[in-house]
Amino acid sequence: MANEVLKVEHLEKYYQKKHVLHDINFSISKGEVITLLGPSGSGKSTLIRCLNGLEDFRNGEITFENKKVVPSEKNWQQLRQKIGMVFQSYDLFPNLTVLDNIMLGPTKVQKRNVEEVKKEIDELLEKVDLLDYKNAYPRQLSGGQKQRIAIVRALALHPEFMLFDEVTASLDPEMVRGVLNIIQDLADQDDMTMIIVTHEMNFAQQIADRVLFLKDGSILEDTPGKKFFKDPTTDQAKEFLQSMDF
Numbered sequence: 001m002a003n004e005v006l007k008v009e010h011l012e013k014y015y016q017k018k019h020v021l022h023d024i025n026f027s028i029s030k031g032e033v034i035t036l037l038g039p040s041g042s043g044k045s046t047l048i049r050c051l052n053g054l055e056d057f058r059n060g061e062i063t064f065e066n067k068k069v070v071p072s073e074k075n076w077q078q079l080r081q082k083i084g085m086v087f088q089s090y091d092l093f094p095n096l097t098v099l100d101n102i103m104l105g106p107t108k109v110q111k112r113n114v115e116e117v118k119k120e121i122d123e124l125l126e127k128v129d130l131l132d133y134k135n136a137y138p139r140q141l142s143g144g145q146k147q148r149i150a151i152v153r154a155l156a157l158h159p160e161f162m163l164f165d166e167v168t169a170s171l172d173p174e175m176v177r178g179v180l181n182i183i184q185d186l187a188d189q190d191d192m193t194m195i196i197v198t199h200e201m202n203f204a205q206q207i208a209d210r211v212l213f214l215k216d217g218s219i220l221e222d223t224p225g226k227k228f229f230k231d232p233t234t235d236q237a238k239e240f241l242q243s244m245d246f
């Protein structure tokens with residue numbers, strides 16, 4: 001595939017004896033946006049966590065920029081910095097200001113120049129409309145604001161690839177749109193390569209170049225976004241969309 005960023009081949013994942021991912025195969029090319037959809041417990045989070053090395057896996061191979069992902073290896077830890085991940089829980093450090101939360105990775109881990117990083121963070125905060133909150137503490141922010149900060153924190157590390165795992169699931173409805181707009185901008189303006197797990201079907205339809213539909217740990221569909229939402233191939237995907245009132 002042209003400009004292939006990530007490739008997954010014959011991936012199998014077990015938690016002890018429980019077999020949760022079955023023969024997963026797909027690849028994603030630069031600038032492509034995949035939404036990973038499926039019922040609760042189908043293995044979406046587990047797959048995302050395998051991709052950035054948070055979970056070890058038993059069989060199969062994941063390659064990122066033509067290098068093999070081996071979670072326990074030191075080389076992989078460096079490579080991992082190129083993959084940004086944002087979760088449902090924001091995991092900001094409560095005792096650090098917004099700025100210090102974001103600064104930590106670029107300055108302490110990547111050892112970049114402090115002044116340069118600060119300037120860049122100002123620009124990112126401006127983009128997500130939170131520059132005024134630079135010196136605030138996480139407890140002073142709403143859920144939606146915290147999640148926008150978590151996205152900025154991931155972007156400040158200059159990732160080449162972003163993973164989003166249900167980032168709006170714990171937000172009040174009025175906060176959801178602001179967070180989704182930032183992800184949409186990343187797709188439209190920055191041409192970011194992304195895999196997004198979401199229960200927001202309208203958003204998924206709007207942003208997905210491709211949909212991977214997962215059920216019981218297997219990919220049942222790998223379908224262009226337009227087709228998936230209009231005319232899914234499998235009955236399981238049809239049922240899933242109905243269950244989501246779509």
Ligand SMILES: Nc1ncnc2c1ncn2[C@@H]1O[C@H](COP(=O)(O)OP(=O)(O)OP(=O)(O)O)[C@@H](O)[C@H]1O
Pocket residue numbers: 015018020038039040041042043044045046047
């Ligand atoms: N740490 C763990 N130990 C054992 N089993 C686990 C663990 N994490 C997840 N599982 C199991 O693996 C399966 C897949 O879970 P996963 O969280 O990946 O699904 P999901 O599709 O992301 O679900 P949801 O939409 O509810 O978040 C489920 O059966 C779950 O119970």
